[in-house]
Amino acid sequence: MRIIKKLLLAGLLFYIPCQTMAWGMLGHRIVAQIADGYLTKKARRQIMSILGNESLAMSANWPDFIKSDPSYNYLSPWHYINFKEGLSEQQVHDYLAKDTATDIYTKLNFVISELKNKSLEQDKKVLYLRVLIHLVGDAHQPMHTGRPDDLGGNRVNVLWFNQPANLHSVWDEKLIEYQELSYTEYVKAINFTSKEQRKEWQGQSIGQWLYESYTISNKLYEEIKEPNQKLSYRYNFDHVQTVNDRLLKGGVRLAGVLNDIFK
Template sequence: MKTSIFKKIILGIAIIYLPVQTMAWGTNGHRISGQIADSYLNAKARAAIKAILGTESLAITSNWADFIKSDPQYNYLYNWHFINMEREYSYPEMQEFLKKDTLTDAYTKINFLVGELKKKNLAKNNKLLALRMLIHIVEDIHQPMHTGHLSDKGGNDVKLKWFDKDT
């Protein structure tokens, strides 16, 4: 009996400890993704990004959208970080869902930001915002809690028990 409880505690600690140590959902996770993306850029894309970011790397800029969350001026960006689904979809159903998606969410904003970045006459500060957000959002939607179910707010409403206490 004691061995079973001990194993569960160790497993629980490992499940929590490993993602925290790898920073899978934090600053380092975004920076690593940004660095990997940078390694795949061709010369033309690299030049276009440098024209917007200057000396700021993709790795560093990938965290900008999280760093400015505490500034009320950027509260309107909140819903840009995720997309919620009503239920699980098959691939064809997902394509249909996304065709009809008009909410302010990661999917619609990725499309919007790509369109903005294609504009030749877009102001430099707007291009900078668009690129920073595009990089971050594309990384976000690949994280487990950023593409989820509307009913549980992307997993945020899932209740767990920790030592017999709700959390």
């Protein structure tokens, strides 16, 4: 009985981070590092007054690291939103317009609103800024808008180069790690945007970010035809550009949000 209890506890501890981690440490740092390069001087000064010498890239993974403290368990559902399959763009936006659940959409809007409050306590500024940096990255990971019945792809079992994995973990970490670049090398490899692109991306709503991710996730589900489908070189070839696009848009949009908050 003791052994069974230990196994159940271990399974629970493994399950919680799987549901809430997006991009893994590397991906979140890439998004944050891209954003850092597009900050205004005023935004940079105000962010430094909150985080001190902690860079955006180092702040980016705090909401995953803090899972070691049970008092922060309430943050877990902030990292994602689950949509049923087959929704149109209008249906997604209609759902979000009425959304009152605890999810990435409502909580992104919440922390942005809070950080615009000039009288917000310093400890909450630190918390909400770290959370914001992380959640903007999460919003651009397609499987964080996945289906509720399979926990955003966590129950879609696949083989990644013949090793057991699931669709969610492939998009969290495995595709990015397969490129074998540090986060700074990765940023140098993909961070090419025009002023027009940045203006367009930063002008789009959080709902649009999530709809983009949802559209991609639907295609990813369609590609999995059988349990334990083998994914390897071809899957990387077909999808690495999508990964890079999501990381890049996430970083540019994060900068736009931060520049707007701290203008």
